[in-house]
Amino acid sequence: MKKVILTGDRPTGKLHLGHFVGSLKNRVELQNSGEYNSYIMIADMQALTDNAKNPAKVRENVLEVALDYLAVGIDPAKSTIFIQSQIPALSELTMYYMNLVSLSRVLRNPTVKTEISQKGWDKSKELLWDSPLLVENSLDYKGTPAGFAMYPISQAADITAFKANVVPVGEDQLPVIEITHEVVRVFNKIYGKTLIEPEAVVPNDVKSRRLPGIDGNAKMSKSLGNGIYLSDDYETLKKKVMSMYTDPDHIHVSDRGKIEGNVVFTYLDVFAPDQAKVAELKEQYQRGGLGDVVVKKYLLEVLDEILSLIRKKRAELAKNPAAIYDMLREGSKKANIVAAQTLHEVRKAIGVEYFES
Numbered sequence: 001m002k003k004v005i006l007t008g009d010r011p012t013g014k015l016h017l018g019h020f021v022g023s024l025k026n027r028v029e030l031q032n033s034g035e036y037n038s039y040i041m042i043a044d045m046q047a048l049t050d051n052a053k054n055p056a057k058v059r060e061n062v063l064e065v066a067l068d069y070l071a072v073g074i075d076p077a078k079s080t081i082f083i084q085s086q087i088p089a090l091s092e093l094t095m096y097y098m099n100l101v102s103l104s105r106v107l108r109n110p111t112v113k114t115e116i117s118q119k120g121w122d123k124s125k126e127l128l129w130d131s132p133l134l135v136e137n138s139l140d141y142k143g144t145p146a147g148f149a150m151y152p153i154s155q156a157a158d159i160t161a162f163k164a165n166v167v168p169v170g171e172d173q174l175p176v177i178e179i180t181h182e183v184v185r186v187f188n189k190i191y192g193k194t195l196i197e198p199e200a201v202v203p204n205d206v207k208s209r210r211l212p213g214i215d216g217n218a219k220m221s222k223s224l225g226n227g228i229y230l231s232d233d234y235e236t237l238k239k240k241v242m243s244m245y246t247d248p249d250h251i252h253v254s255d256r257g258k259i260e261g262n263v264v265f266t267y268l269d270v271f272a273p274d275q276a277k278v279a280e281l282k283e284q285y286q287r288g289g290l291g292d293v294v295v296k297k298y299l300l301e302v303l304d305e306i307l308s309l310i311r312k313k314r315a316e317l318a319k320n321p322a323a324i325y326d327m328l329r330e331g332s333k334k335a336n337i338v339a340a341q342t343l344h345e346v347r348k349a350i351g352v353e354y355f356e357s
């Protein structure tokens with residue numbers, strides 16, 4: 001029997017180069033190896049955990065993310081692409097799993113904590129809903145939507161519903177997947193062996209795990225506005241590459257330049273097919289006598305080589321959104337059958353299938 005892959009993305013924006021090297025490329029390779037049964041989920045319910053007031057954004061980005069998937073080579077004939085909210089079993093599993101993980105365990109999760117503080121919910125006086133209960137609450141996390149704090153548990157439902165063995169994700173997701181392990185272990189211990197413990201997979205190459213932003217920030221991210229998107233046109237790509245952070249002390253062409261922290265070289269390490277040429281450029285740059293513009297032009301060439309194909313395919317697909325929704329409907333139908341089967345087993349294990357016999 002083939003191993004199962006499950007992974008996905010929150011549809012809160014278009015996907016960028018960080019997603020591409022951090023996870024999408026990996027998924028396409030695994031898909032094409034033919035050794036796996038792949039499920040790829042657009043996590044719209046998870047996106048709503050911090051976008052409840054902005055459902056239109058989530059809805060629009062379901063289509064955008066689907067276009068990004070197809071454009072990079074995820075193939076609906078080989079991978080099942082589906083929408084999380086269309087699989088009711090996932091919500092029901094989440095309800096059962098929520099009882100297996102303590103509140104403090106969820107709130108102690110480093111990824112969740114970082115996200116909560118990035119969003120300012122820990123300090124925020126602003127309340128999500130006008131609830132007198134929340135006014136009385138003196139917890140640190142009081143501005144955090146309850147659903148957001150629980151997202152790692154719903155992610156455990158996503159993964160276990162498909163009995164996934166392998167979960168290719170970005171590095172920041174590792175602590176979240178830890179909670180899946182905990183849910184599986186505790187569930188199987190209490191109710192009998194029902195669920196499968198998955199393995200999270202991040203790229204082998206350390207530099208691909210966390211691609212820096214074009215501004216030199218350690219992470220490319222939508223909220224920081226420092227990303228290169230798979231859908232960026234050539235002019236946008238050019239502008240971004242030309243404005244990239246290099247070595248601030250490298251002012252004259254004749255100056256000696258630094259490689260470390262120089263985003264242009266980090267990208268060349270990750271993307272350039274000719275690494276011998278990159279090594280040569282690095283040497284020359286460090287010696288002095290190589291201008292930023294020359295290196296940036298080479299990077300532009302390298303990136304456009306990759307992105308022009310993706311961009312072209314994406315634009316073609318975007319002409320027919322109805323076909324994309326058809327594909328998503330088919331994928332969701334298939335995913336539903338699998339998830340419903342697992343839910344049935346889970347209900348039986350817990351003993352809440354009352355009318356079966």
Ligand code: TRP
Pocket residue numbers: 006007008009010043046155158159167168169173
């Ligand atoms: N949390 C993931 C992200 O932000 C998206 C996601 C939701 C996911 N459910 C998942 C990833 C299940 C892997 C498995 O990127």
